[in-house]
Amino acid sequence: MDAALEYATLNNALRLSGIWLGYRVLVAVYNVSPLHPLHKFPGPKLAAASYIYEAWYDLVKGGQYTRRIKAMHEQYGPIIRINPDELHCNDYNFVEEIYPSVTTRIRDKNPHFLASFTPPLTVATFGTRDHETHRERRSGISKFFSRQGMLRYEPEIHDMAQKMCSKVLHLSQSGHIINALEPFNCFTADAISQYCFGEPFGFLDQPDFHKNYTRAFESLNTTIHVFRHFPIMRNTVALMPALAPFLGPDIQYLMKSMNEIIPGYVKKAQNNHSADTRRVFSEIMDSPIADEHKTTFRLSGEGWSLVAAGSETTAAALVHITYFLLAQPETLARLREELKNEDPHKLSWVDLEKYPYLHGVIYEGVRLALGVPARLPRIARTEDLVYKNRGFHYVIPRGTPIGMSAYVSHTDEEVFPQAEEYKPERWITADGKPDYGMEKYIMSFSKGARQCIGMNLAFCELYLVTAIMALRILPHLKLHDTVYEDIKYDWDALTPQPKKGARGVRLTSV
Numbered sequence: 001m002d003a004a005l006e007y008a009t010l011n012n013a014l015r016l017s018g019i020w021l022g023y024r025v026l027v028a029v030y031n032v033s034p035l036h037p038l039h040k041f042p043g044p045k046l047a048a049a050s051y052i053y054e055a056w057y058d059l060v061k062g063g064q065y066t067r068r069i070k071a072m073h074e075q076y077g078p079i080i081r082i083n084p085d086e087l088h089c090n091d092y093n094f095v096e097e098i099y100p101s102v103t104t105r106i107r108d109k110n111p112h113f114l115a116s117f118t119p120p121l122t123v124a125t126f127g128t129r130d131h132e133t134h135r136e137r138r139s140g141i142s143k144f145f146s147r148q149g150m151l152r153y154e155p156e157i158h159d160m161a162q163k164m165c166s167k168v169l170h171l172s173q174s175g176h177i178i179n180a181l182e183p184f185n186c187f188t189a190d191a192i193s194q195y196c197f198g199e200p201f202g203f204l205d206q207p208d209f210h211k212n213y214t215r216a217f218e219s220l221n222t223t224i225h226v227f228r229h230f231p232i233m234r235n236t237v238a239l240m241p242a243l244a245p246f247l248g249p250d251i252q253y254l255m256k257s258m259n260e261i262i263p264g265y266v267k268k269a270q271n272n273h274s275a276d277t278r279r280v281f282s283e284i285m286d287s288p289i290a291d292e293h294k295t296t297f298r299l300s301g302e303g304w305s306l307v308a309a310g311s312e313t314t315a316a317a318l319v320h321i322t323y324f325l326l327a328q329p330e331t332l333a334r335l336r337e338e339l340k341n342e343d344p345h346k347l348s349w350v351d352l353e354k355y356p357y358l359h360g361v362i363y364e365g366v367r368l369a370l371g372v373p374a375r376l377p378r379i380a381r382t383e384d385l386v387y388k389n390r391g392f393h394y395v396i397p398r399g400t401p402i403g404m405s406a407y408v409s410h411t412d413e414e415v416f417p418q419a420e421e422y423k424p425e426r427w428i429t430a431d432g433k434p435d436y437g438m439e440k441y442i443m444s445f446s447k448g449a450r451q452c453i454g455m456n457l458a459f460c461e462l463y464l465v466t467a468i469m470a471l472r473i474l475p476h477l478k479l480h481d482t483v484y485e486d487i488k489y490d491w492d493a494l495t496p497q498p499k500k501g502a503r504g505v506r507l508t509s510v
């Protein structure tokens, strides 16, 4: 012990720091040298040299790296190097290579991306790194979220959507100012909870909309970049349950929901797996996936990920749609005219899908709400990818993470002229039909075999709620002191964030 203390001197500490610094400089020199496998890819030399460049934009400038990546594409072309090990693409023609829909082409997730998350999210399908484990975990839940599955669930979604809209109308007419994100989050969280666990969280049954997961998700968002650049900080999460009484109420609620509430629902559903209602977590126990994927801990991660992925994202798209329908009265008038023969209390998702303008209203909302704004990289473990387009020719070595970003894609003026504007017409063909061909440009749900599993649920909710709102409640509501900057994407956490101080879409009675 004494001998060890003898070495713990300031001089030795300085020596060690010097060695470490020297090593980091050597690594940076190697990263930009012709010896590095990615040296031919264009991009700022500083970004190629060290992760500090990315961390600067994420941590110091506050979630600005995706915007920086967009600017880099303008300067350097469709494939660029954005950190020592990773590439970024801005070309739709390469989507099927990066995000293949066939599961025979192996795609892993990037550890640098996954470093943002902590257990139990890391054992959810979303947080799974390798292709093979992902296939097995996803197969345990995918059948529940098929179009057929959602058509069976639709009547319950319909009732919850009606209930939410009636309550918004009632509260606004009693003089309340409503932050639109709250009712939408209550609705989407109850809908996913009812489907997964066989009972809703009960958010729609409270007298107002105040209790929901909005602030818990916000707390989760604050840690994303810190954990990505300092993965060691993830260990603090293990201490959180003990520290919870000293933390803010939002973090407390987040911890409670991750460690108690969701596992509680999962356990109840697991024990109830003989029930005849078709619920995800009661039936998952009978699915042919390995028992190691059926533990309460792992299923709690799956449950939490489904709740987080299934509520915040769809709610954000509904917020955008609500804002633009109220800010652009001519858009709402055209939508109401299109839907005028529908009974607002008896709507059907399949029937609603046929309306071209409604299709445009929804896709424009999904485009501008972005889903996940930043890159979602994939690693082709077993094959080199060849990019040959727009006068560029690159061979992307196997094992290299490469991704695309919804923000970069959705603001591409070549595909979406006047991209900042909300224009449902851009989703309609010249002969007045929904332009399904344009859907390929939407990156909100990611693409390929690891794309969003909840797209059918999301669209069922979006079609029903948008139509109910347009027909039943929006004519009785107006925006309260709200401008686009109150929701417009400014920086990224996991989900898109508006400028600091933005107050969301606030609704009041006309």
Ligand code: HEM
Pocket (backbone or CB within 6 Å): 125, 126, 127, 138, 145, 192, 305, 306, 309, 310, 311, 313, 314, 317, 366, 370, 371, 372, 376, 443, 444, 445, 446, 449, 450, 451, 452, 453, 454, 455, 457, 458
């Ligand atoms: C507008 C609504 C939604 C948007 C924009 C959205 C967006 C996304 C995105 C971008 C991903 C891919 C993440 C990645 O590549 O790493 C994803 C994955 C996922 N989403 Fe959604 N989502 C939405 C709604 C939902 C809903 C309603 C559910 C509920 C079931 C859901 C469940 C999931 C799950 C479980 C995954 C992980 C899939 C996998 O890794 O295989 N999402 N979502």
